[in-house]
Structure formats: C-alpha cells, structure tokens
Amino acid sequence: MSGSSQAGVSVAANAAAATIAATSREREAKVPTTFDVQPVLAQVEADFANAVARYIDFLRIPSISTDPTYMKDVRRAGDWLAAEFRALGFEATLHDTPGHPILVAHHAGPNADAPHLLYYGHYDVQPVEPLEEWTSPPFEPAIVDGPHGKRVVARGAVDDKGQVLTILEALRAWKTVHGALPAEVTVLIEGEEESGSVSLPGFLAAHAETLRRADAVLISDTNAWDIDTPAITYRLRGNVYVEITLNGPSHDLHSGLYGGAVVNPINALTEVLGQLHDANGRVQLPGFYDGVADLSDAERREWAALPFDEKGFLGEIGLTQSTGEAGFTTLERIWARPTADINGIWGGYTGEGSKTVIAARASAKVSFRTVPNQNPQKILDGLRAFLDARTPPDSKWTIRQFGASEGILVPAEGPYMQAARAGLQDVFGKPAAMVGGGGSIPVVGLMQKGLGLDSILVGFGLSDDRIHSPNEKFELKCLKNGILSHAAILGRIAEIGKK
C-alpha cells in the first residue's frame, strides 16, 4: 500500500456527500435494484469465520517480491488467488511477466448494460527485516487481542493481502447469495507493487484493448480515517527510487596506512548525501521543484480545518514534533510536498567491534516522493547532475533505478465516486473522509495515462497498522467492514446505467 497515513475529512466535499448519499434504508426505498444487497451483507456476517481462515491461509505465503529468494512463493500467492477466483466462476489467468506474474480474472455481468468494474490490488508484500523486532514470525499469522477486538499480526496483514481479501470475500458473498454478480467484474492483482511495479506498465499496454472496456477502477490499498470512519483518497504522491553506489579505491584499505591521504567513499557519500536538503528542508537537486503546484489557499484552509490529531500521529511513532520543509504543515508535507529520503545506507565494516578499514565503495537507497506535475525523469536527471557535480577524485557513481511514478490527483466527482461514497455510508453510517495520501500507488497513474480510467481509492487500513514495519497488523473489525463495504459499493455501482 502507500495511501493516506492519516486522513482528513474534507468538510466541503463531505457536506456534498451527505446530501447526495442518503442512508442505506432511505435509498433502498427509492432506487429499484436488480439485486438485493441486504442478504449479501448478511452472508458476509455469516461466513466471516471462514473468510478469516482463508485470509490466514493467504498470509502464510511469504510473497516478498523485492528479494529473488522468494520468487516461487510470490508465484504461489498468485496461484492461490487464481484458484479462489476460479472457484467463484471467474475465468482467471496468472500471466507471466519479466518479473512476477499478474493475475487477471474476469466475470461476466448480468446483462450487456451492466457497468464494468476493474478491481486492482497486489499480492506481494514488503521484506520483514528487522526480523528480531517481530513478536511472532511474520508468516505465521497470530490472532491477538487489541483495543478494537481481535487483530491479525503478519506481514501483509493489511498491505495488501488483507485489503485484497475484502474484495474477494465481497464478490464471494454476492455469488453465494445471488449465484451471479450485479456488474461485470475484472480483477487485476499484481505481484510487484512493493518492488516498483516494474512489469505493470508493459502489461497494461499489452492488454490495453481489453482493460479499457472497464468503466472505472476500484483500489483498496489505502487507509480509513479511523476505525469507525471510512475514507476515500483522491490525492497521492508518486515515487522515484534509486540505489546509488560511490566507487573509489580498487579494494578495501587499511585506514592507518592510507587514512587522510586517499578518498574514503563512505566519508564522501555522507558529504554528498548530507547536502540533499538545505537548511529549510528543501531538496537540492537541480530542477527538483519544477512543475510543483503551489497549494491553493482554499485547499490549505480545508486541510487546516481537518480534525487531525498531530500529537497522536507523532506520539504513536515515538516523536513529539514534525520536521521537514519550512512553511508547511504536517499534512501538507505528507500530502502535497515532494521529498528525498534515504531508505538504506551501507558500506565498510558493519559487524561487531572495530575494523580499521577504508571501504572501496559505499551505497545508499534513496527515494523521492513526487507530487502531481513533477516529472520523474527530470528528477533522475537532477539526481545525476547533483551527484556528478560532487564526484570525489578517482571515483565513479553507479545508479540503479527501481521504478518511477508521478503524483496523482483523482477527480472527486462522477457516478462511480458517488456510488463508492454511498456504499461506505451504507456500512459505516457516516460519510467518507476525502483525504490525501503521502504514499504511492503507481497503478493509479498508469490507469489514468494508459487506459483513460480514473481510480477510486477506498481502503480500510489504520495509521497504526505498522505496514512495512515489524508487527504489521490488521483489525478483524476493519477486515469485516472492508468486505461489507465492497459488497455495498458493488450494489451501488450496479445501479449505475452503463455509461
């Protein structure tokens, strides 16, 4: 996942939502439906224990896409899903790619006029390091008690296996109750989201003709506002991820015999990376801020008015203050400002004790969060220029790239967005918060640019779910509300006439 960390109730947008989307009961009376949604929701409740058992099964597969050691396990997770969709009457194919396979499953609608919905998710998960900080093995899901009832601790519990399961189980409930789905459904679930979705652009291009037949994309890879309040994310940052290495001497040297007289690549790397930001927290790559739109006064006012618990947000990660680009609030920094973060660094001796070595090379993984209208290629060019201008004597940079995506702005209106808001209102009994997100979901941009499809981002994670960290968890309450919401949203979408 990558979506919103904390969400914000966009007051104006939600006032509109409240007007348009009446409660479930009111709408039922007014709108003729082909399929009745209430028994579907009841079926979700009745079958929930079985859904949890399937979910645990899915979580046991260590589908870490970024580490080649787990290549077969990643495929195994794709196979597992394919079998599940086939059991629901889908035509499902696990397509080979240059990287990990992509699952595409298709189910016909009730008639030619039915809307066609494309669901997207990912079945791969993040690495688990540092392993020693987990309270239970990351791929042996543990059901434990928490303040909101039972929760499941496992890698992928929410990101994105848990969210994918909310879609699968909602479709299952419809199929069980009605023997059919109320809309035409295509499901695309990839296995490379956590390693940059490298194969996805080529795949979407190759299958554009088929996929373009969908009317809208529905994605669950973001957070709810809180455990009782749904959220729709309409703004996302992109990400440019690189690994850089500074190569100096031909081999490791003794720091006594050479220290002070020759280039030390670790010294030099810290000097260069230490200049990534200026004193105001602005990223120093040439051209980095080209195209970055200023926030409108209206948007800043709306965000400032959100009931955002900054103290709680920071407190749950052991901090008391936000730091970053001067002149912006915490939500603005996360939702609307580009960044440069070193995600990993290594070089020289890192074992116990001391070793007096000058390393031959030093490396770092660096990522840049992008915002709408920022050009990823320009950032890569700026990085190259930034590094080249700071190359130490006799040294050479190596740069590897792991994916590059743009920031995204999704139109907050339209019938599918309204249907999603209505379905969430049906289940939660209150309007969804309209929020931004700091993370990246590359597929949103690809769907928009490549297929002309807008994505609706409805997610059920919480900000304390520790995704990408040890002890990732998902509340069973969130899992169930997610399944109910997808079941309800599908019913609402079925009511939209084919565009």
Next chain:
Amino acid sequence: MSGSSQAGVSVAANAAAATIAATSREREAKVPTTFDVQPVLAQVEADFANAVARYIDFLRIPSISTDPTYMKDVRRAGDWLAAEFRALGFEATLHDTPGHPILVAHHAGPNADAPHLLYYGHYDVQPVEPLEEWTSPPFEPAIVDGPHGKRVVARGAVDDKGQVLTILEALRAWKTVHGALPAEVTVLIEGEEESGSVSLPGFLAAHAETLRRADAVLISDTNAWDIDTPAITYRLRGNVYVEITLNGPSHDLHSGLYGGAVVNPINALTEVLGQLHDANGRVQLPGFYDGVADLSDAERREWAALPFDEKGFLGEIGLTQSTGEAGFTTLERIWARPTADINGIWGGYTGEGSKTVIAARASAKVSFRTVPNQNPQKILDGLRAFLDARTPPDSKWTIRQFGASEGILVPAEGPYMQAARAGLQDVFGKPAAMVGGGGSIPVVGLMQKGLGLDSILVGFGLSDDRIHSPNEKFELKCLKNGILSHAAILGRIAEIGKK
C-alpha cells in the same frame, strides 16, 4: 599491524647508520661474541621448509578477535603459540583476561649480565569481509606464484601471524644450533590487537614489575621499505575508534506515509557526518588539533627527499591522486596528520531491490588517527560536542568506544636501536630506512608510558600485502628475511653489555 605503508629512507639518519654499522663480516672481526651467529643463519635456511609448514598450520586458525563467534579460535591460536614456545624451553603461560588471553613466555639468558629483550606481537587477525572478494578461502592458506617467487595468501599471512613467526623461528634456530639463547628473552603476544587491545593496559599494569625488567621492546608489526630494503619505524599514529548510532522514531516507518514530515535518522546521520571535514579537509571536531605539533622544516625536507613512488603507491590501489588535508604531502598526511575516517555505515533496507522505509536508527563506525601530543579523551569529548550540537529533533545519540591510543615518537638512537640497524644491515647488506607509519600499535605507547620501555619497530611486510583486505598475502622471501633478521639482531643485541 598498523605501521608504515610506504617507508622513506631518512637520508641523514642512514648516513649515520652506515658509519656506525659496518657490514657483518667487519663487525665479526672486531667484536667478541659469546655465540656465533653464522651457523644460526645457516640453520634458518636449512629449516625454512619446516618453518613454512608451521606457519601454514598457524594461519589455519581463524583467530578473528573482533567477532565473538571466533572466541574459541582466538584462544586456540594462543594455545598453539604457547606449545611452540614450550617446545623451545620457554616457560609459557596463556593468561586469561576480560577479553582474549595474552601469552607470556620467558627464557633465561646465558648469564646475569646478558641483555633482556621483550618481544611483542599479536596472534589475532582482522575480519575477512567481503568474503566474496577472496580468491581462496581466508583460512585455507594458498601458496601461489608472484613476481618475487612464492607467496602465501591468507588472513593474517603478514598481520601479524607471519611476523610473529619470524620471531619464533629465529629463536628456534638459536636454540637448535647453540642449545641456548644469547640473551634473556620474554615474549608477550596478545589476541586483541585488531579489536583495540582492550585488555592489554590492565595486563601490563598488573605485570609491570616483571615486564619492567626488560631492557627494550622489539616489535614486528610494520613494513619493510621494499622487498630488498629493511625499515625501522620510529613514528606512529594512534587511533580513537567509536561506533555512533542516531536513534529517531520508535520503529521503522513507511516513507510514503511519513516522508517529509518526520526525522529520518539516515538523512540526519549523513548530514552530520558530512560535516566532519571542512572544504580544506580539516576535521571539524572542536579542539581536534589541540597539541598537534607542526612538522619542522627539517623533517618536511627529509621526507620530501625520500624516494617515494607516489604514483605506484596510489596506482596499486586503483587511484591517481592523493586527497586530504590541504597543504600537506601524501607522506605528511599519512605519517604526521590526524584524520577522521568512517570505517562502516549502516541503516534501513540494504537488501536487493527497493523498500520504502524510514529507518528508526542509523549507525556508523568512525575512527580518528591521532598524532603525538593529541589527547584521545579530548577527541572523544570533541566528538560528543560535535554530535550534540547537531542532534535532530526527538533524536538521541548512542556512542560506543572501541579503544583509544596516542600517536608515538620513538627515539631513533640508543644501543638497542643500533643493534637492530646492524642486524638488518647484516642480512640485507644495506642500511634500514628510518620511516614513519600511518597506523597504530597501541602497545608502543603502553610500553613507553607504563613500563618506561622504548620499542624498536622492525617489520617485514610490503605495502601491497593487502592487510585488513581480501587476499592478504606475505612473500616467502620476506618471511625468510624476517627470520634471518631477527636471528641476526638477537646476535647483535647479545653483544650489548647489560645496561
């Protein structure tokens, strides 16, 4: 080891040496000796194949002192040596310490007037990482061909197991030929030199009364000038080694959800360490240069006159230019200027591919080479002040210390130094170069301060021996010349009357 990397023929000093130390044959005619050295040298030649076999045996023991995994192997190396010395009639004890054991072996002299020589060496070795760069396993010694004949590739080949063996085998040859040694000999060989000699100061203090009875210390842990020219090192840098960690958030975070709004410990660590040097390469810790003596014009002129092959020195490590503190030559930078080198750095995700994480902490190993009159405690205080002044919000520094030693200046005159120069002249047929060294041999300072004993540093390594690096090697020619030199020096020392 740690001594000189390249050496320099101190022209003035060597002119004096040439006058004082006549050739072996001339001196033999003039000086009455109790023991004849020539059959000892012949015995070294005759027994060399056996000496190599013992040497290979010793190298097989993976005595890496800095890594607790090898604790038993370190002791095994000490036991191996103790047995060898006992076989030569030494009273040998492997003393327990809070760290690795220290071997002390003692052999009586021929009479009460004989000089008493204290040999020092270390039987521990450096770690072997990066293992994949070795052409043969580091603890399976390989005898391979090189431009100077056979050489041995193994961790510890020269540093310091090979050099320790030159002492052991010289003593063996004396014992074999004469059934006795020509001087009283104590041997002290520690197992923690590569991890900061942490237990040594306490041990020397506890055994000061006994050890102080020696007349001089002889150490082989430095280099020759080149394969045909011996060297004595009279100037050494010390070393202050620390591991620092910057602790930020309570756990690893998703860089999309938090990036740009909270402290990133890796970003911050590079910013802080990137300020270690100013634009002129001067170390920026407060008070760092307090006490550092300027080089005299005479010393700078002498060093500048040395036949130092700077192009070759840099070329063999893949470099073309020296970089460092402005206003100093390469030899001055290595022999007489203090440094700050990052020896290791780590944090965040360092595996294959990408992980969008903000690490909870980031660490580095940093060492400071010290020169005479620089106070190690003051450097630690300066580091603390430097870091504290740059602490990011909500963050905390952890500092661990691994040894601290001062720079050393050894008087280049005196009867023991003259005897060493004469013995080297006997074997090599030319005077020893009088050189500085960039590395650290903490025991030299301890012997000087704690026991009032000056050390004579006679070593047989070459600058391309790749100590502390993959594929460390020792030329068999250097091994043999080392044994011959120690045999000859012991003969010369026997001629000195008890002081």
